[in-house]
Amino acid sequence: MTSKPRLEDHANDLREKAAAYAISAGLVGFGVWIAIAGLSSSAPAIWICAALIPIGVGLVSAFGPT
Secondary structure (H helix, E strand, C coil): CCCCCCHHHHHHHHHHHHHHHHHHHHHHHHHHHHHHHHHCCCCHHHHHHHHHHHHHHHHHHHHCCC
């Protein structure tokens, strides 16, 4: 006999997914902020390369394998 998934379980799954996507969006936003701030520095190429790390981690976290 299989039991139906409870509404609370579904709500918890949605909350976990929303939190995961929010963290991923925060990482990407942080990387974009580093890139924009780095454009006005004396070495923008270094800052843009550094910005690729959180952007890449955020994108893989959001759209990568589960």
